[in-house]
Structure formats: structure tokens, C-alpha cells
Amino acid sequence: AVVSTQSTGGEETISQPPSTGEFVECIRRHSQREIILFVLYQEVISYICQMVQRNIGDFVGILRFRLDRLIRLLALEITGSEDDLLGLCKVTPIQLYRVMSGLFGGVSPLSEVEDSSWDRRRRVDGVLNRVPPNFQVHVYAILNRCHGIRAGEHLLSSFPLVQEMTPGEPQFAVAINDWLDKVPSAQLRQLYIEVVVMLGSTLKMVSRLPDIVDLNKVLEGAMRVYNGGSGIQQNGTVHGGSIVSREFLRTPPTGKFGTLSYIIQAIAELQ
Numbered sequence: 001a002v003v004s005t006q007s008t009g010g011e012e013t014i015s016q017p018p019s020t021g022e023f024v025e026c027i028r029r030h031s032q033r034e035i036i037l038f039v040l041y042q043e044v045i046s047y048i049c050q051m052v053q054r055n056i057g058d059f060v061g062i063l064r065f066r067l068d069r070l071i072r073l074l075a076l077e078i079t080g081s082e083d084d085l086l087g088l089c090k091v092t093p094i095q096l097y098r099v100m101s102g103l104f105g106g107v108s109p110l111s112e113v114e115d116s117s118w119d120r121r122r123r124v125d126g127v128l129n130r131v132p133p134n135f136q137v138h139v140y141a142i143l144n145r146c147h148g149i150r151a152g153e154h155l156l157s158s159f160p161l162v163q164e165m166t167p168g169e170p171q172f173a174v175a176i177n178d179w180l181d182k183v184p185s186a187q188l189r190q191l192y193i194e195v196v197v198m199l200g201s202t203l204k205m206v207s208r209l210p211d212i213v214d215l216n217k218v219l220e221g222a223m224r225v226y227n228g229g230s231g232i233q234q235n236g237t238v239h240g241g242s243i244v245s246r247e248f249l250r251t252p253p254t255g256k257f258g259t260l261s262y263i264i265q266a267i268a269e270l271q
Contacts, residue, residue, distance in 0.1 A: 013064070030068075036085050040071050047097050051104055058104040061130045063177045069186075073127045074099060104128065119187060119249040126186025129177060131193060138200025139176055140167035146209045151192045152216060154182045187249055191219055194253055198263045208271050221266030222259065223248050 012026055023045075031038035044067060052059060072082035077099055079087035088096075103124050142149060143158040150156075156179040165172040183189040192215045199206070199213070223245050253260045 011066070015064075036089055037071070039089065040085065041067055043093070043096065044071060044074070044100070047100050048104075050097075051101060055105070058101075061132060061135075062104075062128050063131075063173055065127070065129050066181075069127045073103070073124065077103070117250075118252050119246070122187040122190035122249065124186075126189040129181065131176075131180075132197060135193065135197065136173050136176060137167045138196055140172070141200050141203055142196065142209070142213060145203065145206075146213050147211045149196070149213045150215060151179065151183055152188070154179060155212070188244060191244070191249075191259070194259060195219060195222075195263055195267075198260050199267055202264060202267065206267065206271060210270060213270070218263060218266045218270070219244070221269050222262040225262045225265045226251075226259075 012030065014023075014026065018026065024042075027038060027041040027045075031041060071085070071088070074096065075084050075088040076082040078091055078095070081087070106121065106124055139149070139156070140162065143156070143162045146158065148155045148157040156176070161172060161175055165175075180189055180192070183192065195215050195218045199218070226245065226248055248259065248262075251257070251259050255261070
């Protein structure tokens with residue numbers, strides 16, 4: 001878990017079980033004497049510990065997450081505003097636990113299930129830093145064929161990762177997590193993941209990759225196909241500096257008219 005506060009930009013990683021005193025001091029530093037945030041940090045961590053003990057399977061694909069982003073997601077889910085931390089504090093403990101269980105136990109955006117809430121589901125998985133099975137394998141395979149993968153302004157260079165690590169190595173997963181964690185929009189992060197999974201799955205059919213695989217460029221191509229080749233983003237919204245069609249965000253990944261079908265057409269343009 002990563003404890004961080006947006007107001008200061010500071011962060012602290014909890015990678016080993018701390019003592020009670022160390023943990024309390026950690027969240028005190030990052031709650032900036034805000035009693036509401038101090039209480040929420042403790043409550044959320046406590047429920048996460050209970051959920052891990054009950055069903056560790058809900059945490060598959062999650063390497064680490066940021067508590068401040070999770071708390072704001074909970075506020076959005078329960079009160080309708082990610083800034084309403086006071087409203088979040090007013091819900092009963094059992095209600096908060098149930099909402100958290102639903103978020104961690106939710107279906108990944110790369111599943112076969114289709115409904116009208118894909119924008120929300122991408123936001124949830126993005127906040128939780130969840131990646132699908134074999135994601136690291138797909139990234140490694142792509143890096144073996146190019147010099148790097150760019151997600152927005154952030155480049156994941158093939159050197160020295162491919163030369164010094166294997167796809168199953170924990171440090172390789174950490175490097176990927178750190179790279180994706182720089183993407184400011186949770187929904188955009190998940191769309192990037194969809195592009196990587198599709199490209200990695202069809203890599204044998206791609207004769208040539210550019211030196212730098214630009215995920216934004218692929219997404220733009222996919223949305224251009226989605227909009228009938230007009231290049232106009234209808235009802236676009238800004239995510240991490242990129243304009244993404246709201247309708248595209250709400251589209252399920254799979255199916256004849258799923259986002260993956262448009263992404264694979266955009267991948268063909270890379271060659």
C-alpha cells in the first residue's frame with residue numbers, strides 16, 4: 001500500500017508489516033492533522049486486512065495501491081463527490097465495508113461481462129492499480145520488439161529492463177506498476193492496459209513496430225475508427241491531458257463493437 005496526500009505530494013510506501021506505533025505515526029504524518037482523514041486511513045486499512053484474510057483472490061492483479069485515491073473513490077461511490085470526506089465518515093462501518101468489498105471483488109474491465117457501467121469499472125480498476133493476468137508477459141514481449149512504450153508523457157524503456165529482468169520477476173512488475181502509476185487518470189490507465197493486452201496478444205501478426213510504441217496514438221486511432229473515421233471526439237473529456245470520448249469509455253472491451261475491436265484496427269496502422 002502507498003500512503004500519500006495530494007496536497008503535499010509526499011508519499012510513503014508500506015511494504016512490510018509495521019508496528020502499531022509506526023503505522024499510526026505514518027498516517028498521522030500524511031493526514032496533516034486532519035482528524036477525518038486520520039480516521040479514514042485507519043478504518044480503510046483495517047477493512048482491507050479483513051478482506052485479505054477472507055478472500056485473497058480479490059487482490060489478484062493488484063501489486064499496490066494508494067490509500068488517498070482509494071478513499072476519494074469511496075467518497076465518490078457513496079456520496080457522489082470524491083471531496084466529500086465528511087459524508088464518507090457518516091456512513092456506517094458495515095456500509096463502508098460492503099462498498100469496499102464490492103470494489104475489490106469487482107469484475108476486471110477485460111472480462112466477458114458487459115453492462116452500462118464500464119466507465120465506472122475502468123475508474124475502479126485504475127484506482128486499485130489492477131492489471132489482468134499475464135499483463136507483465138505482454139509488456140515484456142512488446143519491449144522485446146521495440147525501444148520502449150509511451151503512456152502519455154511517460155516512457156517505459158526496454159533498456160535495461162529486458163536485458164536484466166524476466167517477465168515473471170517481481171521487480172519487473174514493480175517497474176511496470178511505477179510506470180502506470182504516473183498516469184493521472186484511472187480510466188485512461190485502464191485503456192492503456194487494454195491497448196497493451198491487445199497488442200501483446202496479436203504481436204505475432206504485427207510485422208514491424210515503431211521504435212517507441214505510443215499508446216496515445218493507438219487510442220486516438222481506435223477512437224477515430226469508433227467515430228466513423230471523422231477524427232472528431234464526440235462528448236470528449238480530458239483524461240491525463242488526452243481527450244477521450246465519453247461513449248468510448250462507456251463501451252465494454254469485448255464484443256463485435258467493443259473497444260478491443262477498434263484498438264486492433266488501430267494497431268494495424270502501426271505497421
